[in-house]
Each structure stands twice: as structure tokens, then as C-alpha cells.
Amino acid sequence: MGVRRKAAIGAVGLLVVVGLVAAAFATGVLGAPSAGLIDHGDWGTVTENETEVVTTVWVDNPNPFGITLRNSVGVEYGLYLNGVGLAEGEKRGVDIPAGNTTVDISTYVRNDAIAPWWVAFVEDNETVHLRAESTADIDDGTVVADLPTQNRTMLANSTPVIDALSQSAAEAEGNYTRTVDTGLREETLGYEVRRGWASWGRVTDETTTVNFHYRIHNPGSVAPVPAVPEGLGMEIGMNDVTLFEAEGDRFETTDTERSAVIAPNETQSVTFTVRMNNSNVDDWFRSHVRNDERTTVETRVQLVFETGGETFRLPRLDGPGYTCEFQTAIMVDDQETATDCAQPDSVTPE
Incomplete structure (x- = not known):
């Protein structure tokens, strides 16, 4: 008998066995196995690749x-964050001994799924929506169990990342003035930042845009000052990973020309965009x-203005910036979602 014919007969025989077992379940000759969920997931090994x-x-x-039943009995699993499939997999060829047993399924988060999830995370106002699905089945369509879907929402009404950037922008709030001799008399030159905050702009799989908003007042009585800085420095680190950074003139302005000025005793709203x-x-x-x-979040934002031969750094010192923390409970059991990152309060009313 040829090898192909033997294989064909073996395959047919397996299908017959599967069909007979399924029929036995259906008619009550065999007791149908049942299944349930012990844990919707724990983090396992973490490497650079998965x-x-x-x-x-x-x-x-x-x-x-x-x-x-060889590959006929299996368990499938899917993990979705903000509607993005992070990990999907199955374990087939599960042996079911008599009595109660446990089955571990390993699936792996795809690195190429993290960027699409980040987009959804930012667009969902930094709220994390978890959905975990599991199914145990027999390949012929006889379902042993549809295990309960796990749904959880984390960081609702919290925006730790943009709050941290807003806090760093708000650190520029205050007065930055110097008395300069014009040759005729002494004049006040500089800036007063009345408010600073940040907001998310457009986000894609490749880039994230942050808008920095400022209410800037010219406290001088004679000379106008530039409304747009010569440079903007921004850095955000999360768990010592430099997530984003920008230096120099790598920013864009919104509704403000780079040559725009703020007249004496006038206040102007300006927005600087960093991609x-x-x-x-x-x-x-x-x-x-x-x-x-x-995650420990560390942010720093600084504007550098030049006017009248003087350089103004807002805020003045290159300090550590703003630091806060947040935690989630995607897979960590008995952990509460929390954050101490908070929106800033303006030190000077508009």
C-alpha cells in the first residue's frame, strides 16, 4: 500500500474518530468536558523582541x-487593548485527562502592534480599554466552552502623559525681566508667562504631535519682543526610556508668524507644535x-528667547523638570490603577 494511500486512510480514520467522539458527546454516551477561566493572563518572559x-x-x-484527539482539541486566546489586537494565539493538541486539569497558553505581544495601540491610547484620551477572550473547542465545531470575556477600563478621567508635559510647560509661568540701559534711560525688557500647558495633536503609527500653548505678556513699556522663541527644548522620559525629545528650532508655530512680536503691555496667545x-x-x-x-514620567520643556541682545530662558534653570508616576492593571492581579500626574494650575490669572 502506498504512503499517500496510508496517509489518506489515516486522515479519514482520524475524522471518523473525531466524528464518533463528537456524536458520543451529543448523545450523552460520553460526558461533555467543561472549561473555565482561572486567570485571563499574566506577563511572562519579556525580551527585546517579544x-x-x-x-x-x-x-x-x-x-x-x-x-x-491530536490537534482536534484546543484553546484560543486574544488580548486587545483599545481595540488593537496585541496578542493572539492558540494551543492545540490538548490532552484532557480524567478529572480536572489546567492548561497554560502562551501568546506573545507583537512589537508592530505597540505603535497602533499608542495611537488608540492617545486618541482615547489616555484611557486603556482591555478585552481578553478565550475559547476551548473541538475542531469539528463542537464548542467545549466560550470562556468569559474579560473587560476592564483603566486610567479613565486621567491623562498622565499630557498632564506631565503640561506641568513642564507651566513651570515657565512667571516673570523674566531685566533692566537695560537704552542710552537715553533704563527700560524693562523681557517676558511674563501667564499660563502654559500642553495638548495632544495628530498622532500616527510613526509620529506623535504635541502642542505647547502659552499666554505671554510683554511687561515692557517701549520695545516689542519676539513672540516666537529662537529655540524650544523638550524631553519626555518614561522609566528612563527617552520617549520623545526635541531641541532648537525643530518646532512649528500655529497661527503665528515666526517674525511676530508682542507690543509693550500686550498679551498674546501662542502655540508651538513639536512632532x-x-x-x-x-x-x-x-x-x-x-x-x-x-511608569515614572519625567518631562522638561524650556523656551529660549533672544531680544535686545539679551537671552531669556523660560524657565531659567535646566532643572530635573517635572516627575510623576502612573500604574495600570492590565495583567497585574490585585493592583489598582492610579496616577499622581495632575494638570497644572496657572500661577497668574489671565
């Missing part, structure tokens, strides 16, 4: 003997997982 998710289900076989590369977002995500889903 992040493991381990899901555990229980399966109860009421029959006095085990069930083995940054998302290449380090997956590095931060892995650090967040390794750190039990805790």
Missing part, C-alpha cells in the same frame, strides 16, 4: 478516561511590563 502573556484555563473531563518619532514607544511598553506596570 512579551509573553500566559493564560490559564481549567478543563473538567467527567469521563473515567482521558481524551486525546516626534514613535520609535521608542515599544521600548517603554516593555519597561512598563517589567516594572509591574508602573
Whole structure:
């Protein structure tokens, strides 16, 4: 008998066995196995290339003997954050011994899914929506169990990342003036920042845009001052991963010409836009997982103006900037979602 014919007969035989077992379940000759969820997922091994998710289900076989149907019995799992499929996988060829047993399924977060999730995360106002799905089945369509779908929402009404950037922008609030000799008399030259904050702009898989908004007043009585800085420095680190940074004139202005000035005793609203590369977002995500889903955010923003031969740095010192923390509970059991990142209060009323 030829090899192909033997294989064909073997395949037909397996299908017959599967069909007979399914029929036995349906007619009550065999007790149908049941299944349930023990844990919708725990973080496993984290490497530079992938992040493991381990899901555990229980399966109860009421029959006095085990069930083995090669690849016909399996468990499938899917993890979705903000509607983006981060990890999907299955384990087939599951042996079901008599009685109760547990099955671990390992799936892996795809690095190429992190950037689309970041887009959804920012667009959802930094709220994390978790959905985890599991199914145990037999290949012929007989479903052993549709395991409960896990749904969870985290960081609702919290925006830790943009709040941290807003706090750094707000650190520029205050007076930055000097008395200069014009040759005729002494005059006040400089700036007063009445308010500073940040907001998200357009975000794609490749880039993230942040808008920095300022209410800037010219406290001088004679000379106008530039409304647009010579340079803008911005950095955001999360768990010591430099997520985004920009220096110098790598920014755009919104509704303000670069040559625009603020007249004496006048106040102007200006917006500076920084577009940054998302290449380090997956590095931060892995650090967040390794750190039990805790992230320390460090931000720094500084404007540099030049006028009348003087340089003004807002804020004055290159300090550590603003630091805060947030934590999630995607896979960490019994952990509360929390953050101490908060929106700034303006030190000077408009």
C-alpha cells in the first residue's frame, strides 16, 4: 500500500474518530468536558523582541478516561487593548485527562502592534480599554466552552502623559525681566508667562504631535519682543526610556508668524507644535511590563528667547523638570490603577 494511500486512510480514520467522539458527546454516551477561566493572563518572559502573556484555563473531563484527539482539541486566546489586537494565539493538541486539569497558553505581544495601540491610547484620551477572550473547542465545531470575556477600563478621567508635559510647560509661568540701559534711560525688557500647558495633536503609527500653548505678556513699556522663541527644548522620559525629545528650532508655530512680536503691555496667545518619532514607544511598553506596570514620567520643556541682545530662558534653570508616576492593571492581579500626574494650575490669572 502506498504512503499517500496510508496517509489518506489515516486522515479519514482520524475524522471518523473525531466524528464518533463528537456524536458520543451529543448523545450523552460520553460526558461533555467543561472549561473555565482561572486567570485571563499574566506577563511572562519579556525580551527585546517579544512579551509573553500566559493564560490559564481549567478543563473538567467527567469521563473515567482521558481524551486525546491530536490537534482536534484546543484553546484560543486574544488580548486587545483599545481595540488593537496585541496578542493572539492558540494551543492545540490538548490532552484532557480524567478529572480536572489546567492548561497554560502562551501568546506573545507583537512589537508592530505597540505603535497602533499608542495611537488608540492617545486618541482615547489616555484611557486603556482591555478585552481578553478565550475559547476551548473541538475542531469539528463542537464548542467545549466560550470562556468569559474579560473587560476592564483603566486610567479613565486621567491623562498622565499630557498632564506631565503640561506641568513642564507651566513651570515657565512667571516673570523674566531685566533692566537695560537704552542710552537715553533704563527700560524693562523681557517676558511674563501667564499660563502654559500642553495638548495632544495628530498622532500616527510613526509620529506623535504635541502642542505647547502659552499666554505671554510683554511687561515692557517701549520695545516689542519676539513672540516666537529662537529655540524650544523638550524631553519626555518614561522609566528612563527617552520617549520623545526635541531641541532648537525643530518646532512649528500655529497661527503665528515666526517674525511676530508682542507690543509693550500686550498679551498674546501662542502655540508651538513639536512632532516626534514613535520609535521608542515599544521600548517603554516593555519597561512598563517589567516594572509591574508602573511608569515614572519625567518631562522638561524650556523656551529660549533672544531680544535686545539679551537671552531669556523660560524657565531659567535646566532643572530635573517635572516627575510623576502612573500604574495600570492590565495583567497585574490585585493592583489598582492610579496616577499622581495632575494638570497644572496657572500661577497668574489671565
